Amino acid sequence: MTTHLVGDTAVLLGRSLRHITRSPDTIITTTIMPIAFMLLFVYVFGGAIKSGAGSYVNYLLPGILIITIASGISYTALRLFMDMQSGIFERFQSMPIARPSVLWAHVLTSLVANLVSLLVVVLVALLMGFRSGAGLLAWLAVAGILILFTLALTWMAVIPGLSAKSMDGASAFAYPLIFLPFISSAFVPTDTMPGPVRAFAEYQPVTSIVNAIRHLLTQQPVGSEIWIALVWCVGILIVAYIFAMFSYRRRIS
Amino acid sequence: MTGQASAPGIVARDLCKSFGNHLVLDKVNLQAVEGSILALLGPNGAGKTTVVKILSTLLKADAGTASVNGFDVATKAADIRASISLTGQFAAVDEILTGRENLVLVARLRHLKDPGPIADDLLTRFSLIDAAARRVSTYSGGMRRRLDIAMSLIGNPQVIFLDEPTAGLDPQARIEVWQTVKELAEHGTTVLLTTQYLDEAEQLADRIAILHEGRIIANGTLDELKRLLPPAKVEYVEKQPTLEDVFLAIIGVQGKDGGAGNRRSVGTDD
Numbered sequence A: 001m002t003t004h005l006v007g008d009t010a011v012l013l014g015r016s017l018r019h020i021t022r023s024p025d026t027i028i029t030t031t032i033m034p035i036a037f038m039l040l041f042v043y044v045f046g047g048a049i050k051s052g053a054g055s056y057v058n059y060l061l062p063g064i065l066i067i068t069i070a071s072g073i074s075y076t077a078l079r080l081f082m083d084m085q086s087g088i089f090e091r092f093q094s095m096p097i098a099r100p101s102v103l104w105a106h107v108l109t110s111l112v113a114n115l116v117s118l119l120v121v122v123l124v125a126l127l128m129g130f131r132s133g134a135g136l137l138a139w140l141a142v143a144g145i146l147i148l149f150t151l152a153l154t155w156m157a158v159i160p161g162l163s164a165k166s167m168d169g170a171s172a173f174a175y176p177l178i179f180l181p182f183i184s185s186a187f188v189p190t191d192t193m194p195g196p197v198r199a200f201a202e203y204q205p206v207t208s209i210v211n212a213i214r215h216l217l218t219q220q221p222v223g224s225e226i227w228i229a230l231v232w233c234v235g236i237l238i239v240a241y242i243f244a245m246f247s248y249r250r251r252i253s
Numbered sequence B: 001m002t003g004q005a006s007a008p009g010i011v012a013r014d015l016c017k018s019f020g021n022h023l024v025l026d027k028v029n030l031q032a033v034e035g036s037i038l039a040l041l042g043p044n045g046a047g048k049t050t051v052v053k054i055l056s057t058l059l060k061a062d063a064g065t066a067s068v069n070g071f072d073v074a075t076k077a078a079d080i081r082a083s084i085s086l087t088g089q090f091a092a093v094d095e096i097l098t099g100r101e102n103l104v105l106v107a108r109l110r111h112l113k114d115p116g117p118i119a120d121d122l123l124t125r126f127s128l129i130d131a132a133a134r135r136v137s138t139y140s141g142g143m144r145r146r147l148d149i150a151m152s153l154i155g156n157p158q159v160i161f162l163d164e165p166t167a168g169l170d171p172q173a174r175i176e177v178w179q180t181v182k183e184l185a186e187h188g189t190t191v192l193l194t195t196q197y198l199d200e201a202e203q204l205a206d207r208i209a210i211l212h213e214g215r216i217i218a219n220g221t222l223d224e225l226k227r228l229l230p231p232a233k234v235e236y237v238e239k240q241p242t243l244e245d246v247f248l249a250i251i252g253v254q255g256k257d258g259g260a261g262n263r264r265s266v267g268t269d270d
Helices: A002-022 A025-048 A056-086 A088-093 A101-127 A136-163 A167-172 A174-183 A195-202 A205-217 A225-251 B048-055 B077-083 B099-109 B115-125 B141-153 B171-186 B198-204 B222-226 B243-251
Strands: B008-019 B022-033 B037-041 B063-068 B084-087 B159-163 B190-195 B207-212 B215-220
Touching (some): A002 A101, A002 B099, A025 A056, A056 A136, A056 A167, A056 A174, A056 A205, A088 A101, A101 A136, A136 A167, A167 A174, A205 A225, B008 B048, B008 B190, B022 B037, B022 B048, B022 B207, B022 B215, B037 B048, B037 B171, B037 B198, B048 B159, B048 B190, B077 B084, B099 B115, B099 B141, B115 B141, B141 B159, B171 B190, B171 B198, B207 B243, B215 B222
Parallel strands (some): B037 B190, B084 B159, B159 B190
Antiparallel strands (some): B008 B022, B008 B063
């Protein structure tokens, strides 16, 4: 059984990646909203926002990357939901395969699709004047945080993917996640916010993740922020994984 | 192969399943001998799909035992999955892949060597070779169902579950599916097919089990089921009861529910 886990996951990953290459619109729709926000904030609101030294697009990009991931994983839930609906999930589960490979293939597909979307958004940001003097190590750290955050949200997306009753339900859970960066340090420094909002903003995961990425890209010392960010990512990942496994077992028992 | 009568394809004993407070299966007993076709006949909501899901290891029964191809569903699920194929109620094909890619995918997941030739062979057999390179989303309902069944044949499973295989098909496509099912049984495959079409059960099945509100209320060959009715009255024309008459009489529709003797089940092989 487990001997086939890697092989079966690879075969199923090939299948869902083909879905993405054949309908690249999922990448386009994933990146359109973050890019629109980026244009809006840099060219419309940006002039009025005091984010400190440096260009606003540099300040903004980490938050935009978080929004990109949040909007990307709604497709993960959708793809899984479609597999449940069409009956192909049951067909796979009734075959002599390593059963978890069906989920792992979706998770890895989500990772690949999100990395492509993130790359597109970074390229657009470069066109808009984003510049960073960060070295290879800092970029690798940024990539690591983004991958961890994608995996955490992907396992979260598996839950509605497996248990949603409708297509809207499968993807709607992503909306609060997309708007979480707005109440964080992603667009404006938190010290301009009134008391309770500021408290929420400073203690929610997006702020520490955004700050860690921002400091890495602007070559500032990351301090304890990066550890808080990592604890958030790993914590969300573990909790989401447990609940995803719980809903998975409910579907196959 | 070994001890004919005791080498059955599918055996279910006293299967029970509830979803919440709703009792879906109430002590279901079934048997399909190796190489035979068993039709599970019943209206929507009778519990047919639940039976299929338990036997194909997608659901666990609350009580009772079942074995498929000699393996117990509770303890040997992996062995069962290696010996069965499931064709669900809706053609479970990948719409974005081509017909050929669907077949290759299943062959790979069954860990077969040379998935390519296997796929081409089935495409020819199911008259899909011209559409092989087209995405399945462009296929007609009949083509999808043919592809679906072709996918189920990969790896030559000993037992095949077909859950309402002809639902939504036009008469022509229906006859094609019937032909395929007959050929399968001729080659020794055990087939459990669920249907709500009486003529389908009459056409295909060696034995018919009628599932009504979670219970098997009749079980036997077509002739045995016909004998359940009181002898036909001879008036002007002697009319043999069709399976439809049998069905309606034993589930107690149209005021014919009087004779309590009608409500017994037959075919509990001694």
